[in-house]
Amino acid sequence: DHAQSAMGGSRMIRIGVDVDGVIGNFLEACRSLTLAKDGATFEDCCALAGSEDGLWKIIRTYGELFHRNYLDPLQHAQVGIEALMRDPDFHVTIVTSLPDPRKAPRTWCADRTEWLHRHFDIGKDHISFMEDKGRFHGDVLIDDWSKQVKRFCASSPHHRGILFVQPHNVNADMNSVAPHAWDVLQDWSDPAWTKSVIEGLVKE
Numbered sequence: 001d002h003a004q005s006a007m008g009g010s011r012m013i014r015i016g017v018d019v020d021g022v023i024g025n026f027l028e029a030c031r032s033l034t035l036a037k038d039g040a041t042f043e044d045c046c047a048l049a050g051s052e053d054g055l056w057k058i059i060r061t062y063g064e065l066f067h068r069n070y071l072d073p074l075q076h077a078q079v080g081i082e083a084l085m086r087d088p089d090f091h092v093t094i095v096t097s098l099p100d101p102r103k104a105p106r107t108w109c110a111d112r113t114e115w116l117h118r119h120f121d122i123g124k125d126h127i128s129f130m131e132d133k134g135r136f137h138g139d140v141l142i143d144d145w146s147k148q149v150k151r152f153c154a155s156s157p158h159h160r161g162i163l164f165v166q167p168h169n170v171n172a173d174m175n176s177v178a179p180h181a182w183d184v185l186q187d188w189s190d191p192a193w194t195k196s197v198i199e200g201l202v203k204e
Helices: 026-032 042-049 052-062 064-070 077-086 108-120 146-154 191-203
Strands: 013-017 090-097 127-130 140-143 160-164 182-185
Touching: 013 077, 013 191, 026 042, 026 052, 026 064, 042 052, 052 064, 064 108, 077 090, 077 108, 077 191, 108 127, 140 146, 140 191, 146 160, 160 191, 182 191
Parallel strands: 013 090, 013 140, 090 127, 140 160, 160 182
Antiparallel strands: none
16 A cells, blocks of 8 residues: 555655755754864765764754754755645655754754744644654655665665755665665755656655
């Protein structure tokens, strides 16, 4: 019973969308913060943006200010997400990390929820905090971390992954994922193209 609503009318395609590096400009946030002022190169910032330790180092250091002052939406992301949310063939959930409480401020979930509401008008019923995105109950996951895409695709033969292109993942090894089970998305500038990528994967 895998989703083919647009083609077969059975049900909506359930899409999970990551935040940092997919709809939130985490790389630019890294460059804006003190790490860039400490002599870090662009390559250093890319490496930081692509690592779990780097993410939590930023969050731990700046706490609620990270969302309030530094994290902006990626270019075209607001238009792209609005198009997905309004599409009757899709059900969209923001799938974002549930942090180890030792690594993140206690206000993390509330700060992230407020940021999503402020920039994307997304309510709590469309947000899922997860330790393991491989357990997301959906059909397609859009993420910039290749390990999350691989984990999701490996958890079910019907799961499909979209790697959102960022400097830190251009050389990602995706050989463990069947070619028909994943694709890439370069940006959010063309909602019709985004829809075609998603539906093309689900048809397979």
